[in-house]
Amino acid sequence: MYDLLITPFVDYVFLQRALAGCVLLCISSGPVGVFLMLRRMSLTGDALAHGILPGAAVAFLFFGLELAPMTIGGLAAGLLLAMLAGAVSRLTLQKEDASLAAFYLISLSAGVLIVSMHGSNVDLMHILFGSVLALNDQALTLIAGIFVVSTVGLALFWRGLVAECLDPLFFRSVSRLGTPIHFAFLFMVVLNLVGGFQALGTLLSVGLMMLPAASARFWVNRVGPMCALAILFGIVSSVAGLLLSYHAALPSGPAIILFCGGIYVLSILASPRGLAVTYGRRTRPHRAT
Amino acid sequence: MSQHARHCDHAAQTEARDDAALRFRDLTLGYGDHAAVHHLDGTIARGALMAIVGANGSGKSTLLKAVAGVLRPMSGRIERSSGLRVAYLAQQSEIDRSFPARVLDLVSLGLWPKRGLLGRFRGEDRIAIATALSAVGLEGFSDRPIDSLSGGQLQRALFARVLLQDADVILLDEPFNAIDAKTVRDLVSLIHRWHGERRTVVAVMHDLALVRETFPETLLLARRAVAWGETAKSLSAENLLKARNFAEAFDDSAPWCEPQRA
Numbered sequence: 061m062y063d064l065l066i067t068p069f070v071d072y073v074f075l076q077r078a079l080a081g082c083v084l085l086c087i088s089s090g091p092v093g094v095f096l097m098l099r100r101m102s103l104t105g106d107a108l109a110h111g112i113l114p115g116a117a118v119a120f121l122f123f124g125l126e127l128a129p130m131t132i133g134g135l136a137a138g139l140l141l142a143m144l145a146g147a148v149s150r151l152t153l154q155k156e157d158a159s160l161a162a163f164y165l166i167s168l169s170a171g172v173l174i175v176s177m178h179g180s181n182v183d184l185m186h187i188l189f190g191s192v193l194a195l196n197d198q199a200l201t202l203i204a205g206i207f208v209v210s211t212v213g214l215a216l217f218w219r220g221l222v223a224e225c226l227d228p229l230f231f232r233s234v235s236r237l238g239t240p241i242h243f244a245f246l247f248m249v250v251l252n253l254v255g256g257f258q259a260l261g262t263l264l265s266v267g268l269m270m271l272p273a274a275s276a277r278f279w280v281n282r283v284g285p286m287c288a289l290a291i292l293f294g295i296v297s298s299v300a301g302l303l304l305s306y307h308a309a310l311p312s313g314p315a316i317i318l319f320c321g322g323i324y325v326l327s328i329l330a331s332p333r334g335l336a337v338t339y340g341r342r343t344r345p346h347r348a349t
Numbered sequence: 350m351s352q353h354a355r356h357c358d359h360a361a362q363t364e365a366r367d368d369a370a371l372r373f374r375d376l377t378l379g380y381g382d383h384a385a386v387h388h389l390d391g392t393i394a395r396g397a398l399m400a401i402v403g404a405n406g407s408g409k410s411t412l413l414k415a416v417a418g419v420l421r422p423m424s425g426r427i428e429r430s431s432g433l434r435v436a437y438l439a440q441q442s443e444i445d446r447s448f449p450a451r452v453l454d455l456v457s458l459g460l461w462p463k464r465g466l467l468g469r470f471r472g473e474d475r476i477a478i479a480t481a482l483s484a485v486g487l488e489g490f491s492d493r494p495i496d497s498l499s500g501g502q503l504q505r506a507l508f509a510r511v512l513l514q515d516a517d518v519i520l521l522d523e524p525f526n527a528i529d530a531k532t533v534r535d536l537v538s539l540i541h542r543w544h545g546e547r548r549t550v551v552a553v554m555h556d557l558a559l560v561r562e563t564f565p566e567t568l569l570l571a572r573r574a575v576a577w578g579e580t581a582k583s584l585s586a587e588n589l590l591k592a593r594n595f596a597e598a599f600d601d602s603a604p605w606c607e608p609q610r611a
Contacts, residue, residue, distance in 0.1 A: 098448060220466050223458055226448045233417040233437040234461045234514075281449045281494050 068306045077200060078192045078302055078312065081259050084203050085268055086294030088210040089252040091287035093273030095214075096249060098225050098283070102270055104145070107160035108246075109253045109266035111141030113171030116187060116257065121178045125186065127198050131254055134262075138250035141167065142243075171262070190261030190313045192302075199258045206255035210248050217241050222283060260313040268294055271320035278331035293323050368395040370433060370518055370549045371416060375425035378408065378415050384423060385411040387573045395430070395517075396547040398540070400560040400580065403570035404596035409553040410440065412570065413520050416551070434462060436516035438507055440523050446496050452506050453491040456481060459513030481509040486535055501532035508536055519543055521552040525559070537563055557584060571595030 069075050096105045115137025119129035141163055148159040175184045195203075214221075220241045223231040232238050249269075256265025272293035276286045301316030328334045371393040378386040386408035393399060401409045414420040416427060417437035429435075436459075444455075459481070460474055482488060485505040495503065504524065511519055521540075525533045540563065543550050554560045560567060560580060567583040569575040571592040576583040 216467065219461075222450070222454065223461065225445060226450055226455065227439075227444050227458065229414075229419055229439040229443045230437065230458060230510075231461075232419045233435070233439075234458075235465075237466060277449075281496075282451065283449055286449060 064307070065303065068303065072306075074193050074195075075302060075306060077195045078259070079298065081192060081195045081200055081203050082268075082298035082302070082316065083295055084207040085252070085256050085259060086272070086298060087291050088207040089256060089269040090272050090276075090290035090294050091214055092210060092245075092248055092252050093269035093271075094276065094283065094287050094290050095221050095225070095245065097270065097273045097277060102274070103157050103160055104142075104246075105249060105253070105266050105270055107145065107164035107167075108138050108142060108250055109257075109262055110164035110167045110171075112138045112167075112250070112253055112257055112265075113187070113262040114167050114174060115140075116262065117171040117174035120183070120187065121174055125183065127196075127202065127258070131202060131258075134254045134257055135250060137167070138253060139247065142246045142250060186261070188261045188263045189311065190257065190259050190264065192259040192312045192316070193305075195259060203255045203258065206251050210252055210255075213244060213248050217244060221245060260317070264313050264317050267317035267320055268298075271317065271324050272297070275320070275324045275327040278327035278333045281333075293320065297323060368430075369393065369428075370395040370397070370430055372428040373425070374428065376415070376422055376427060377424045378411050378420060379423050380411075380420075385572060386415075386570070388425070389574055391568075391574065391577055393518075393549060393551065395549055396544070397549050397551070397566055398544045398564055399549075399551045399566040399568060400554045400564035401551065401568045401570055402554055402557065402560060402584070403575075403592060406572075407570045407592070407596060408572050409570055410522050413437070413522050413551070413553055414439075416518075417520055433518060434514070434516040435518045435520065436511045436514035437520045438511055438522060438524060440526065441500065441503060441507070444495075444503075444507075446503070448495070450495050451491065452482070452487065452493050452495060452498070453478065455495055455506055456491070456509045456513060459510035462514060462516075477513055478509075481512040482506075484512055485509045485539065499529075500527050501529045504528050504532060504536065508539055512539075516548070518549040518551070521550070523553050523555065525554070525556065533559070560584065 069079060093105070096102055112134035115133035115135070116130045117133075118137075119126070119133030123129040145156060145160045145163055148156075171187075172184065175187055220231070220235070220237050223235075224238055224241060228238070252269060253262075253265050256268055259265070260268060272290040273286070275293050276289035280286050280289055297319035298316050300319045302312055304310060304319075305312035305315040369392045373389045373391050376386065376389040377384050378389075385406075389412070401412065403409050411420065414437075415422055417435060419437070456478055457470065457474070460470065460477075464470060464474070478491070479488075482491060485508050487502065487505050487509060490498075490502070490506070495506070498506065508524075511521075524536065528536075537559070540550055540552070552564070554564070561584065564580055566578065567580040568577045569583045569588055569592050572595065575592045575595065576585075576588040582588075
């Protein structure tokens, strides 16, 4: 048992780095995912994750697989997409979700084409699915930095984020912070996705953010515990995924996200708010007036 | 045009009183380029207890939103006496009831004006929350999730939040919509308490009987002030008929409002 679960992390530095990177990402992106979900912005997270791709791809075109340029490129593209989607929904008839879907399809195709112009299929796979087993010091430092900024940001804005989700009109009547907090929050989302991009690639980084959050929603009914549980689910999935990928020689990113998905399915089936309990309960007792 | 004269009349009367809480000056409100309230003039006195009555789409909620500072006027302005604290209770449907919050979380939002984004809640705040909850008859509810509350219980919790805001002007948008009779009685007595404390209370109301027995002053709105003053006069049969005729005119978007600005 010890050999199966512990030895790999003791023996191999690359696994230690991978684990450290994943744990930091889980702690910083789990709560962000919870707020994304509670604000019904899950699709936004997905779209922003794809939006990072063209930026990272353009950087790749000029600099190759270099951390700093690809990070900056991804960050810039993600933020640009966040602004664009907001602007389009405000200035035209298009609803925000539709404009996000459009932008993310455009981003994905543009990104893949740009990478293919210059790189090989291996590069493309690296960018799309990440390489958590190849995290170097530089990448770990970046992830740690993002962890600090995001966690501190979330702690600062916590009360405002809760107020804005729960009762937006009330919040607007007592405070002008609504819009600044919204954009700061989008910034934190993009930041976490860029961090996750190093480990899991553009396609999967959103998985570590959204799946644990969506799973946690099934088990608890308060924001704080929900964030804690999302972090825990993420870390458990990361450990399990890394072990699976090590022992079975499978790609680690998808293995981690599949474990997140497994917890999600389990939550649907077995949790207090999932199918097992609500099945057969025909009318929900609340909302009597 | 007689219409315009009437509410100007009203404005002239009330401006004579010096302690106005709110003053509307040629106020036009709306969304996009569509006006929902036209050229409103008038004054709400400090300590007034006033109902806003009108058909659906007559601009009642829009007016309340503008006073709350949530909606910016298209033209004209709202003058607030300086340092005025305003509490705004929107219609219940604006709240995300699926949000994982407890009654305590919802009610303690009322401390925002005092504590803001970062201020820590202190012992006195906890006492204030407990006092507010017991004033609305929700002792022992603080840990209940909000999605387990009935409509009446939720409205009680929201009134507790208003209590915590400790505001000079209290704006209530259809506070008794789909609420049980017992809760209505309890909350009306809270409104009387606020009135006794010289707070200004303005409520959008549907139930005319309740308006007649509770609110001394009424604004009858049909995108413009049909009548504004003593409730019995505002809600006369003649005025109600006039308001109804205006309400029917909303449907065909005929420009019955004389274009005052180019």
